[in-house]
Every structure is written in structure tokens, then in C-alpha cells.
Amino acid sequence: MQVDISVELASGLRLKNPVMPASGTYEYGDNVNAFDPAELGAIVTKSISLVPWPGNAPPRLCETSSGLLNAVGIPSEGLKSFRENTLPRLKKYNTDLIVSVAGKSVTEFAQVIAGLEAEEGISAYELNFSCPNLGNGIPFATQPQLMQQALEQARQATARPLIVKLSPNVTDIKVMAQAAEKGGADALALINTVTGMAIDVERRRPVLGNIFGGLSGPAIKPIALRMVWETVGAVSIPVIGLGGINNTADALEFFLAGASAIQVGTANFANPLVMLEIIKGIANYLQENKFTKLTDIVGLARTAIEE
Amino acid sequence: MIFTKGKIVEQKAVANGYYLLSIAQPDIASKAIPGQFVMLKAWERGDLILPRPFSLYRILPRQGQLQILYKVRGKGTAEMARRVPGDEVELIGPSGNGVTLPAKGAIALLGRGIGAAPLMAIAEEAAAKGLAVYTFLSARKRELVLGDEDFARYSRRVIVATDADQENGSRLLTDLLADLLSEGISVDRVFTCGSKRLARGLVPMQSQYGFKAYVLLEEVMACGIGACKGCVCKIAAPGGGGVVYKKVCQDGPVFPVDEVVW
Ligand SMILES: Cc1cc2nc3c(=O)[nH]c(=O)nc-3n(C[C@H](O)[C@H](O)[C@H](O)COP(=O)(O)OP(=O)(O)OC[C@H]3O[C@@H](n4cnc5c(N)ncnc54)[C@H](O)[C@@H]3O)c2cc1C
Numbered sequence: 001m002q003v004d005i006s007v008e009l010a011s012g013l014r015l016k017n018p019v020m021p022a023s024g025t026y027e028y029g030d031n032v033n034a035f036d037p038a039e040l041g042a043i044v045t046k047s048i049s050l051v052p053w054p055g056n057a058p059p060r061l062c063e064t065s066s067g068l069l070n071a072v073g074i075p076s077e078g079l080k081s082f083r084e085n086t087l088p089r090l091k092k093y094n095t096d097l098i099v100s101v102a103g104k105s106v107t108e109f110a111q112v113i114a115g116l117e118a119e120e121g122i123s124a125y126e127l128n129f130s131c132p133n134l135g136n137g138i139p140f141a142t143q144p145q146l147m148q149q150a151l152e153q154a155r156q157a158t159a160r161p162l163i164v165k166l167s168p169n170v171t172d173i174k175v176m177a178q179a180a181e182k183g184g185a186d187a188l189a190l191i192n193t194v195t196g197m198a199i200d201v202e203r204r205r206p207v208l209g210n211i212f213g214g215l216s217g218p219a220i221k222p223i224a225l226r227m228v229w230e231t232v233g234a235v236s237i238p239v240i241g242l243g244g245i246n247n248t249a250d251a252l253e254f255f256l257a258g259a260s261a262i263q264v265g266t267a268n269f270a271n272p273l274v275m276l277e278i279i280k281g282i283a284n285y286l287q288e289n290k291f292t293k294l295t296d297i298v299g300l301a302r303t304a305i306e307e
Numbered sequence: 308m309i310f311t312k313g314k315i316v317e318q319k320a321v322a323n324g325y326y327l328l329s330i331a332q333p334d335i336a337s338k339a340i341p342g343q344f345v346m347l348k349a350w351e352r353g354d355l356i357l358p359r360p361f362s363l364y365r366i367l368p369r370q371g372q373l374q375i376l377y378k379v380r381g382k383g384t385a386e387m388a389r390r391v392p393g394d395e396v397e398l399i400g401p402s403g404n405g406v407t408l409p410a411k412g413a414i415a416l417l418g419r420g421i422g423a424a425p426l427m428a429i430a431e432e433a434a435a436k437g438l439a440v441y442t443f444l445s446a447r448k449r450e451l452v453l454g455d456e457d458f459a460r461y462s463r464r465v466i467v468a469t470d471a472d473q474e475n476g477s478r479l480l481t482d483l484l485a486d487l488l489s490e491g492i493s494v495d496r497v498f499t500c501g502s503k504r505l506a507r508g509l510v511p512m513q514s515q516y517g518f519k520a521y522v523l524l525e526e527v528m529a530c531g532i533g534a535c536k537g538c539v540c541k542i543a544a545p546g547g548g549g550v551v552y553k554k555v556c557q558d559g560p561v562f563p564v565d566e567v568v569w
């Protein structure tokens with residue numbers, strides 16, 4: 001029996017399977033892929049900004065117990081180079097293409113999108129609101145009104161689906177999720193990294209050049225799962241779950257919490273085949289448990305406690 | 308990129324806390340070139356999530372083997388040291404650009420401590436191409452001068468300096484290289500690894516002695532294939548003025564010494 005693992009994230013955006021790379025954690029091209037990226041539910045790009053950004057000063061990485069701290073800081077080639085050099089390469093893969101967009105001002109997201117609207121082959125935009133905005137230095141993703149303003153401008157710039165990526169570094173994720181829904185998001189993706197730091201006791205100084213970094217990997221999975229659970233209960237648009245997914249069982253937890261699709265980040269580094277394994281693992285799980293389609297299990301853990 | 312498993316053939320302690328690991332992995336052994344590295348994971352521990360980068364000390368395509376010379380630094384390398392022949396490790400690679408050797412002439416290799424590791428594969432290939440190899444190795448003490456017997460097989464000369472034992476008056480390898488060059492020997496290319504001071508010292512020597520020098524850099528890595536953008540080093544912006552970040556894993560690990568901003 002064939003099981004249906006396709007997912008609809010917005011009208012006109014149906015992915016062939018629910019597994020995507022998390023922005024900034026996957027490269028596409030000659031000699032860097034352990035399997036054909038066309039097998040992915042979608043390709044998600046590194047976040048693109050309007051003008052080139054150099055990123056943060058090194059050191060940028062520090063492994064912590066079951067986690068990775070990164071202070072990469074969204075180095076970006078900028079819109080122009082992305083359009084001319086990167087996009088043509090990415091369009092060649094026979095799967096959906098989601099372009100992640102970053103910005104430092106309320107208008108920048110819409111400007112990047114406007115610069116990509118003439119390009120064919122882009123299925124959706126994912127808005128990364130986790131960088132600090134130039135005005136007050138605080139990330140959009142922690143300020144509901146500012147985020148909503150930036151989102152509304154982006155909404156006007158395109159008819160393509162908009163996925164808003166949320167940060168876990170907030171008191172109440174539901175507030176941010178609802179602001180995104182109100183602002184016109186078609187779907188949400190969460191979580192981005194959890195702010196953290198590490199100190200080198202020999203050198204008695206912060207390890208990362210940027211002092212603070214974002215924690216990813218298995219260490220953050222329980223936080224991500226809880227936030228996905230809360231968000232699914234607070235909005236009526238599809239939710240993409242991510243944060244610490246390392247294998248099929250981890251992915252299934254997110255579906256059972258109500259996520260419609262998932263993304264995999266840090267786990268790709270140690271196991272470049274992990275996303276392929278998860279795609280197959282989900283289909284096997286559905287078959288073994290006599291479900292005919294993925295949507296049958298979405299949110300099942302929620303109904304379990306309602307009964 | 309090859310993502311695969313390899314079987315440990317031999318694990319040999321070469322000094323206190325230093326090991327030579329031989330791994331059977333014919334696919335990577337047949338593709339790799341000197342100066343390249345692999346991402347290696349030799350543990351199932353859920354708290355150690357990233358593979359670690361290691362240079363290829365020797366590339367043995369005929370035996371289908373790779374050798375890694377490593378120093379126990381933290382948790383990952385401590386786990387590696389516990390593995391025994393027959394155990395499997397996960398490998399991603401071969402990664403990075405590797406070195407380009409001149410068609411003829413001579414090269415010099417300057418390695419400090421564990422920095423000798425990638426130089427061995429270079430020495431072997433250079434000798435096979437008929438190049439003259441001059442090797443300079445230094446360490447805190449004599450027992451930490453690594454691989455000098457292996458280097459001797461492929462080098463015209465192996466010159467050693469140690470801090471503690473006053474061998475060669477604990478002189479800098481760059482000074483010892485200058486001594487050699489003032490004997491009338493000339494080298495076309497120099498490769499160095501393991502000490503920023505040595506790499507920096509080579510910059511002004513290039514025009515004086517007419518060679519081109521390259522350094523093999525290290526940065527903490529997550530992916531080893533250019534995806535995470537985490538392993539950057541500072542490189543002088545082309546055209547002067549300012550600095551650009553380059554990925555050690557993909558743009559390196561071999562860089563011209565005069566382009567690196569220390
Ligand atoms: C291209 C490349 C080639 C390398 N080749 C070799 C080799 O042939 N032999 C060898 O012994 N080592 C080599 N290294 C260094 C090796 O990767 C590190 O020693 C290893 O990752 C440490 O892992 P760990 O879990 O034991 O230490 P951790 O617990 O991760 O760290 C212990 C300490 O070492 C520091 N550290 C970790 N990684 C690095 C690094 N890459 N450079 C400098 N300091 C680091 C950490 O900041 C920390 O203070 C290479 C590194 C690179 C980037």
C-alpha cells in the first residue's frame with residue numbers, strides 16, 4: 001500500500017513530502033550532497049539580505065552538550081548575487097524552492113521579495129525575523145507589532161505563500177504566532193535557535209566572537225516541541241516544526257504535536273543522509289501503523305489528551 | 308562528497324596523548340589528495356553531535372587506507388583514542404582543496420607539533436613526483452616531534468628543533484629554513500601547519516628567497532562542506548583595504564600566507 005506523505009502548506013503549495021532542510025544548514029551543488037536534493041520536500045535557502053552581509057567575526061561555532069552554539073550571523077551574498085549566481089543553480093532541482101529572506105529594517109523584507117518577484121520557480125518565501133532590527137537592536141521576532149508591520153509590507157509585495165519563522169526567545173510564542181497570522185502569514189516555521197553562550201575557562205573569555213550565539217540540535221528539541229504544540233493550538237494556519245530533529249522518531253513527535261511539516265538543521269552536519277532517512281522512516285511508520293496518509297497523524301497526541 | 312563508514316585497522320600510540328589511526332576506506336583513499344581532510348565521527352554518544360575534522364596524514368590508495376595522526380584535545384578525540392581495530396567510524400570527505408605541488412624543483416615543509424599531520428601526505432606525494440623535500444619539525448620536547456622517521460623516508464633532510472631539549476638551540480623553523488636557503492639551496496614552495504608565528508614569519512621570506520608559501524589553517528567546524536558558514540578565517544580583501552571571511556573547509560584549508568589576516 002502506497003502512503004501519501006505530501007503536505008499542503010498553503011493554497012498552491014503542496015510539497016511532495018514534509019521534510020525540508022532548515023535555512024542555513026544545507027548546501028546544494030556539486031560534491032556537497034550525499035543524495036539528490038530533488039528528493040527533498042523543498043529546498044530552503046540560507047537567508048538572503050538586500051545587500052551583502054559579511055557575518056560575524058570568528059570563532060563562530062562551539063559545540064555544547066547535545067547542542068551547537070553558532071554565531072554565524074547570516075553572512076549573505078546579497079540579493080543581486082543570489083539572483084544571478086545562486087538562484088539559477090537551485091532552480092534546476094525538481095522540487096519546490098523556498099527562499100529565506102532576512103532584513104534589518106521594516107521595509108527590507110519586502111524589498112528583497114520585490115527583487116525576486118520576476119523570477120520563476122520560487123514556491124514560497126520564508127521570513128527570518130530573528131536578526132536584530134537596526135532601529136532598536138532587538139529582533140523583530142520578539143516584537144509583535146514591528147514584525148507584523150514588516151510582514152504586512154512583505155505581504156503586499158507578493159502573492160506567493162509567506163512562511164514566517166519564529167524565534168523561541170520570547171515569553172509567549174502564541175502572541176508572536178497570532179501576530180504573524182494577522183499579518184498575513186500562510187504558514188509558520190518554528191523554532192529558530194535559542195540564545196546562549198559559552199565561556200572558555202582556560203582563556204577566561206567568551207568562546208564566540210559575538211559573545212552570544214544561537215543554540216541548535218538535540219538540546220533544544222523539548223523546547224521546540226512545546227512551542228510547536230502551543231502554536232498549533234493558537235493559530236489556524238499550518239505549522240512547520242523544527243529544532244533538534246535528529247531522526248524519524250523526533251520528526252514524528254512534531255507531527256503528533258500538530259506540525260504539518262518539519263525541517264532538519266544541525267543533524268545534517270553529522271549525518272548528511274538524515275533527511276532521506278526521515279522521509280523513508282515517516283512512510284514506513286505510517287504503513288506499519290496502518291495509516292494511509294501523513295495528515296492522519298498530524299495532531300494525534302492532542303486528540304489523545306482530549307479524549 | 309562521500310559519506311561512508313571505515314573500519315579501524317590499527318590504533319597506535321605515538322607519544323603520550325598522540326595516536327596514529329589507520330582506517331580502511333578505499334573510496335576516500337582513492338579520491339583524496341594531500342592537504343585535504345575528513346570529518347570523522349567515532350562515537351555514538353548523543354551529547355557529542357558533530358564530527359571532527361582531521362587531516363590525512365597518509366593516503367594509501369593501493370591498500371585502500373587512510374591514516375590520521377591526532378592529539379587528544381577534548382571529548383571527541385578522547386573517544387577516538389578508545390576505539391580499537393575492527394571498530395567502525397563515520398567519515399565525510401575528502402574535503403577541502405588540498406595543495407598544488409610544483410611540477411619540479413624543491414619544497415619545504417614546516418610543521419609545529421600536531422601540525423606535522425597534513426605535511427606527511429604532502430611529503431610523500433612530492434617525493435613520488437621527484438621533488439626535493441626539506442622538512443622542518445618542531446615541538447615542545449623531542450617525543451612530541453611527530454613522524455620524523457616517516458618524513459625521513461621522503462625528505463632530503465629532516466631538521467628538528469625542540470623548545471625543552473635545546474635541540475637546534477630551540478630556534479624558529481623559519482630561521483632554520485633561512486639557514487638552509489643561505490647554503491645555496493632554493494625551494495619553490497613552502498607549506499606550513501601548526502603555528503601562526505611560523506606562517507607569519509614566512510610572509511617576508513617569500514620575496515627574499517623567491518618561494519611561495521602556504522599555510523594549512525584550522526578552525527572549529529560543524530559541516531566541513533561549506534554549508535554552515537561557521538569555519539571562517541580572515542583574508543585580506545582583494546584590491547586591498549579591509550577583510551573578507553573565507554571558509555576554511557571549502558576555500559581552504561590551504562591559503563597563501565600573505566592573504567591571511569592574522
Ligand atoms: C582542517 C583541519 C584539520 C585538522 N587536522 C588535525 C589532525 O590531523 N590532527 C589533530 O590532532 N587535529 C586536527 N585538527 C584539529 C581537530 O579537529 C580538533 O583537535 C578536534 O576537533 C578536537 O575535538 P575534541 O572533541 O577532542 O575537542 P573539543 O572538546 O571539541 O575541544 C577541546 C578544545 O580544543 C579546541 N578546538 C576544537 N576544535 C579545534 C580546532 N579545529 N582547532 C583548534 N582548536 C580546536 C576547542 O576550542 C577546545 O578548547 C584539524 C582541524 C581542522 C579544522
Ligand SMILES: Cc1cc2nc3c(=O)[nH]c(=O)nc-3n(C[C@H](O)[C@H](O)[C@H](O)COP(=O)(O)O)c2cc1C
Nearest residue numbers: 022023024047128191192216217243244265266535
Ligand atoms: C550554522 C547555522 C546557520 C543557520 N542559519 C540560519 C539562517 O540563515 N536563517 C534562518 O532562518 N535560520 C538559520 N539557522 C537556524 C536553523 O534554520 C534552525 O532554525 C535551528 O538550527 C534549529 O534547528 P536544528 O536544531 O534542527 O538545527 C541556522 C542554524 C545553524 C546551526
Ligand code: FES
Nearest residue numbers: 531533535536556
Ligand atoms: S565547517 Fe561548515 S562551512 Fe566550513
